[in-house]
Amino acid sequence: MAxxxxxxxxxxxxxxxxxxxxxxxxxxxxxxxxxVVASARTQATLDRVRELGIAHRIEAxxxxxxxxxxxxxLCAPVGxxxxxxxxxxxxxxxxxxxxDVGSTKQSVIRDVGPLVPEGVHFVPAHPIAxxxxxxxxxxxxxxxxxxxxxxxxxxxxxxxxxxxIAELWRRCGSxxxxxxPGHHDRVLAVVSHLPHLIAFTICGTADDLEDxxxxxxxxxxxxxxRDFTRIAASDPTMWRDVFLNNREALLEMLARFxxxxxxxxxxxxxxxxAYIEDKILRGRKIRRSLxxxxxx
Amino acid sequence: MAxxxxxxxxxxxxxxxxxxxxxxxxxxxxxxxxxVVASARTQATLDRVRELGIAHRIEAxxxxxxxxxxxxxLCAPVGxxxxxxxxxxxxxxxxxxxxDVGSTKQSVIRDVGPLVPEGVHFVPAHPIAxxxxxxxxxxxxxxxxxxxxxxxxxxxxxxxxxxxIAELWRRCGSxxxxxxPGHHDRVLAVVSHLPHLIAFTICGTADDLEDxxxxxxxxxxxxxxRDFTRIAASDPTMWRDVFLNNREALLEMLARFxxxxxxxxxxxxxxxxAYIEDKILRGRKIRRSLxxxxxx
Numbered sequence: 293m294a295x296x297x298x299x300x301x302x303x304x305x306x307x308x309x310x311x312x313x314x315x316x317x318x319x320x321x322x323x324x325x326x327x328v329v330a331s332a333r334t335q336a337t338l339d340r341v342r343e344l345g346i347a348h349r350i351e352a353x354x355x356x357x358x359x360x361x362x363x364x365x366l367c368a369p370v371g372x373x374x375x376x377x378x379x380x381x382x383x384x385x386x387x388x389x390x391x392d393v394g395s396t397k398q399s400v401i402r403d404v405g406p407l408v409p410e411g412v413h414f415v416p417a418h419p420i421a422x423x424x425x426x427x428x429x430x431x432x433x434x435x436x437x438x439x440x441x442x443x444x445x446x447x448x449x450x451x452x453x454x455x456x457i458a459e460l461w462r463r464c465g466s467x468x469x470x471x472x473p474g475h476h477d478r479v480l481a482v483v484s485h486l487p488h489l490i491a492f493t494i495c496g497t498a499d500d501l502e503d504x505x506x507x508x509x510x511x512x513x514x515x516x517x518r519d520f521t522r523i524a525a526s527d528p529t530m531w532r533d534v535f536l537n538n539r540e541a542l543l544e545m546l547a548r549f550x551x552x553x554x555x556x557x558x559x560x561x562x563x564x565x566a567y568i569e570d571k572i573l574r575g576r577k578i579r580r581s582l583x584x585x586x587x588x
Numbered sequence: 589m590a591x592x593x594x595x596x597x598x599x600x601x602x603x604x605x606x607x608x609x610x611x612x613x614x615x616x617x618x619x620x621x622x623x624v625v626a627s628a629r630t631q632a633t634l635d636r637v638r639e640l641g642i643a644h645r646i647e648a649x650x651x652x653x654x655x656x657x658x659x660x661x662l663c664a665p666v667g668x669x670x671x672x673x674x675x676x677x678x679x680x681x682x683x684x685x686x687x688d689v690g691s692t693k694q695s696v697i698r699d700v701g702p703l704v705p706e707g708v709h710f711v712p713a714h715p716i717a718x719x720x721x722x723x724x725x726x727x728x729x730x731x732x733x734x735x736x737x738x739x740x741x742x743x744x745x746x747x748x749x750x751x752x753i754a755e756l757w758r759r760c761g762s763x764x765x766x767x768x769p770g771h772h773d774r775v776l777a778v779v780s781h782l783p784h785l786i787a788f789t790i791c792g793t794a795d796d797l798e799d800x801x802x803x804x805x806x807x808x809x810x811x812x813x814r815d816f817t818r819i820a821a822s823d824p825t826m827w828r829d830v831f832l833n834n835r836e837a838l839l840e841m842l843a844r845f846x847x848x849x850x851x852x853x854x855x856x857x858x859x860x861x862a863y864i865e866d867k868i869l870r871g872r873k874i875r876r877s878l879x880x881x882x883x884x
Contacts, residue, residue: 524871
């Protein structure tokens with residue numbers, strides 16, 4: 293017999309890659325929530341959700357979407373959170389759990405925290421999973437399998453609420469860990485935000501080459517560049533918001549990276565073969581560690 | 589009926605990812621060369637080639653390896669070419685075709701060109717294909733399928749010799765084009781060499797983080813970082829030699845990239861959302877072009 297649903301009604305605000313994956317899992321398993329309500333910014337997305345049949349109910353109005361829901365999950369770009377929180381706050385059920393899936397956590401606590409009504413439990417979360425695709429068609433039920441979800445509840449958050457969100461993610465196939473929000477933002481700056489910034493940038497650098505070379509860049513794209521363009525195909529609004537909302541950590545990691553790239557440039561210019569080899573070997577070592585940790 | 593072999597005897601100097609892939613294709617098809625001879629720097633590699641059965645004959649001695657071969661293909665890291673060319677030059681058959689698979693072409697012409705005996709035809713080539721694996725076990729027969737091989741023959745090179753090498757690569761499944769060596773090095777600096785330098789560097793940047801964060805970087809590696817470490821797992825000697833032998837173009841492209849990354853950093857710091865979005869959209873556009881050109 294299946295476990296009882298964790299929540300009576302789950303309201304998903306935003307139904308792109310992450311939101312629609314959670315919706316699909318919730319509809320398939322039945323033990324995340326008894327009812328799944330989806331809200332989205334555009335009517336086209338709502339219509340598509342209806343066609344896909346990945347929610348019990350769709351609601352264009354944010355207030356109606358969250359009314360009576362004992363779990364509300366923000367799955368929109370983090371830059372939209374403040375406005376969404378202001379719109380839903382008066383309609384949140386007492387004792388509801390408000391959570392999210394955003395890639396930056398200090399900004400979410402800054403933007404949403406002050407708007408959370410007394411009695412509503414705010415549990416910020418971040419499932420570290422994704423592809424370069426976006427929109428309601430891009431989700432799938434195995435997206436979170438074996439991936440980490442980090443919870444960053446502010447001090448004093450109701451422990452039962454935290455445990456419910458942890459259990460929700462475990463049922464999505466995820467491994468769950470709790471982390472301090474600032475530490476989360478710093479770690480994610482290195483493992484995800486900086487790599488994306490670099491991938492977007494190098495595509496622009498190539499696109500700026502004079503016409504003849506640019507055509508050939510595309511024609512002869514070797515494996516290195518192909519991998520970068522895959523990352524660079526990610527959702528523009530989501531990533532713009534991530535960069536702007538993890539500014540400090542991202543700029544610090546980019547500064548460190550730039551120093552290291554300049555040191556490598558110097559080694560190339562002066563023919564320091566030992567330095568170059570050492571750096572390449574460190575890359576291999578990290579790769580090997582990743583494989584041992586089964587994240588590659 | 590199969591076509592007649594292009595060459596009587598093909599001598600492969602170096603038998604890693606590329607060399608052992610060519611060897612496998614030559615052994616399987618039979619129409620690249622009547623006989624395949626493999627030479628390698630270490631006895632361990634030679635023993636492994638024998639076990640794998642991917643050459644008719646193995647030769648530790650470079651002179652004996654090339655004697656009587658009407659095609660000699662250098663498949664070693666480009667930094668070893670000058671020494672190899674000096675060792676084989678006195679043993680090359682008159683009218684033999686000497687070719688290579690190196691990722692840098694101006695340096696190869698600089699290092700090997702002056703050592704090529706009168707009557708031997710030198711056809712530098714570069715199959716743009718690879719994986720992050722290396723050594724004789726890593727090769728496979730479909731590595732070059734649908735990929736480009738660029739030929740960069742110096743002016744005056746015997747056209748029949750160039751056509752034989754072009755035909756060899758076509759039979760390996762490759763698309764073939766001729767390019768000016770300097771232009772080759774510039775294009776490859778962007779599509780391959782710079783992405784590898786960046787991937788090696790960011791792995792080092794992560795590895796330099798204080799111990800607690802580093803462990804978490806590995807544990808929570810999101811998709812962005814995973815792709816970078818895949819690239820970064822590539823062969824250290826090969827890539828060290830590529831960087832040192834395409835110095836000028838690589839440093840210029842890194843300088844352009846660094847300018848662009850600094851402009852992005854400035855946009856992040858000052859909250860220039862439109863600039864950031866524009867750069868991300870360009871990444872998407874390049875990705876789409878690549879997919880249309882079937883290189884992704």
